[in-house]
Amino acid sequence: MIHSCFDTNQLKFKRNNMFPMRVVNLSFFILALSTWLIAQSNAADLAPSPHPSNMPPHKPGQSLSRWSHETPPTQPPQPAPSCGCEPSPEDFTNMKQYEAYKVIKRFKGIITSDPLNITGTWVGTKICDNDEINTYRGFYCDTPPGTTDLTIAAIDFNGFHLGAPTLDGFINGFPDLALFHANSNNFSGTVPDLSGLPYFYELDLSNNNFSGPFPTNVVPLTNLAFLDLRFNHFEGPVPSQIFYIGYEALFLNNNIFDSSIPASLGSSPVEYLTFANNRFTGPIPASICNTSRTLLEVLFLNNQFSGCLPYEIGYLRDLTVFDVGMNQLTGYIPLSFGCLSNIEQLNLAQNSLYGMVPDVVCQLAKTGNLVNLSLSDNYFTSLGPNCWDLLHTNVLDVRNNCIVGLPNQKSPIECHFFFSLPRHCPYIAYMPCEVNPRRNATCYERTHWPWHFDHSPPLLH
16 A cells, blocks of 8 residues: 555645636637637747756657657556655564554554653654664663564653553553553553563553552463552452462552452562552451561551451561551550561551550660651550650650650540440560571461461460
8 A cells, every 4th residue: 555645635626726717708718718828839939948857767769749849648647656654664673663663653643641742752763772862752672582673671651641541552562561660641441451461570550540440450460570550549359369479569559449458468479568548448467477578568557457456467577667557456566566676667656556555666766777666646555664765766656645644645534435445455475586586487487486377376365
């Protein structure tokens, strides 16, 4: 097919105006025609010869009547030459780049907003030479395993503010894609099926306009190491299967997820777990201790978690951040929290926790890395000696509790009413790091620990 750049509407307009208005008076018409022919003949006699540079090359046997006053013979119409509007496969370094060009062109056609004119750089055939000529912003190339063809391996649209009604046919249109980052855009629709991308391992759709249930198309992606769905409008339950995927980072915060967290959480090798600002309910699964080999940060703040703080959290020896503020948790702080030797930020504020703040937890500010212990807006009644020392260092915040002798506490009436209600969480006087100080022992190593998380440790009521 020949692609033409001619404006067919303009051509039609010219053809329609090739015909003059009909002349009613025949004699006038003949007179006018005769005058016009004489004028044309005189103009031809006075016209200079055409410049040789404008003349076509002469072929033997070909008449030169075209450049004379003779009427040239009728020639069959010739097709319009190609204008080069559409690149051909030969214009690209390899077929992979040509196929990528077609995918980009289709996606460019459905872009609804582009305030930074990013798509204006998606031109030409140098898809993988964008560093030198500033084209195809957001696309990065590499050579897939087992081939020498340079092709698109990564897409980074972070902060581009592009809008499109779907990503289907785009992300999954690059068979060698390894990562797709699109933070702060206006993409929507459904997450496409990416199971046909063998090298894919990072997906960031944060701060967009996706909605609906958890995108089930990510569940089969067993090689996915990074999933970021923050700041969207996903809702409903989170499938238990996602915790069997080898995520290093799982960011689901600032959506509308409203289920409990399944016990399969303990099967995840995740390092960074962020579920903040949703509507998660139910208790924190005790199986969380099975993540002790990998888990570094837990952000569960501003949900609707309830129940007692699981003492199994004390097994998370490498944990640096644990934030469950603004929930409905209750009970004592388990003494096992004193085993969190690497904890830096511990936020239990705005819950319904009560009892004494364990001295072994406050001691982590002296013997460990603890720099922030937020316990405000609870119902604690007393502090250990090390805790009193932290009040003068701004490490410990116990405002709005029920601690006698401290300023900025709840009223006696409010405290009395709370303690008149039934309370069901036991006080667990158990520190696994004292029972067996082995650094690498975990809650699922029954030969090293006397109790597994499915069993009950000794209790003090």
